Amino acid sequence: NAGVMQNPRHLVRRRGQEARLRCSPVKGHSHVYWYRQLPEEGLKFMVYLQKENIIDESGMPKERFSAEFPKEGPSILRIQQVVRGDSAAYFCASSPTDMGAGYGYTFGSGTRLTVV
Amino acid sequence: KNEVEQSPQNLTAQEGEFITINCSYSVGISALHWLQQHPGGGIVSLFMLSSGKKKHGRLIATINIQEKHSSLHITASHPRDSAVYICAAPADTGKLIFGQGTTLQVKP
Numbered sequence: 455n456a457g458v459m460q461n462p463r464h465l466v467r468r469r470g471q472e473a474r475l476r477c478s479p480v481k482g483h484s485h486v487y488w489y490r491q492l493p494e495e496g497l498k499f500m501v502y503l504q505k506e507n508i509i510d511e512s513g514m515p516k517e518r519f520s521a522e523f524p525k526e527g528p529s530i531l532r533i534q535q536v537v538r539g540d541s542a543a544y545f546c547a548s549s550p551t552d553m554g555a556g557y558g559y560t561f562g563s564g565t566r567l568t569v570v
Numbered sequence: 571k572n573e574v575e576q577s578p579q580n581l582t583a584q585e586g587e588f589i590t591i592n593c594s595y596s597v598g599i600s601a602l603h604w605l606q607q608h609p610g611g612g613i614v615s616l617f618m619l620s621s622g623k624k625k626h627g628r629l630i631a632t633i634n635i636q637e638k639h640s641s642l643h644i645t646a647s648h649p650r651d652s653a654v655y656i657c658a659a660p661a662d663t664g665k666l667i668f669g670q671g672t673t674l675q676v677k678p
Contacts, residue, residue, distance in 0.1 A: 487665055497613075497656065497668040510663045545613060549664060559603065559666075563612035 456480075458548050458562035466568045467536050475565045478528040479548030483558065486529045488521060491543040491564075503529060536569045543567075573597040574659050576669035583676050589644040591672045593657035602640045603658040603666060604631050613656075616642070647676045
């Protein structure tokens, strides 16, 4: 049983391009969380999804960012028209519950996005 | 005031020393996560605590739910323990609120 799989591990995009980051949760986990770690800063919550639903997007920038977790397939974090300030490590975590206090909360290895 | 605060922010120790990192939080359900991150690396979950004390190898984590305070201890520290240690409290919907991290360097 693989853990949380994120791909790609590293992604380079030119300003104005689109970035798509993928996250496959632990098998059986239906709760997915995305976090962002800007250079020299701490981790910040972005969005929480369940299958086909966005539950909490209070940490998502208002423009250019979107996320989905379809019935089939991985969760996708999409950044349109990337700017240099989007360069960061993006981590996905999955959980079997929505409590965050239960066992099984698992992080992926992250996608490091560099915008040039 | 941050909802999750760690101290110290930076810590340098000699190999073999006993290390303590502290975390206080003002949010969250009655649990706390301790995480480890190596430079440029992924995030590894060390502990999830809802009460008392947990031990894994040379790592020990304790929590006082009433005081909303937790500590991470490393006994007989080793250079490979050098990393950033992060505490995180689950808020509503299970999202984690993170401390700013403690950067630990253990010198041989």
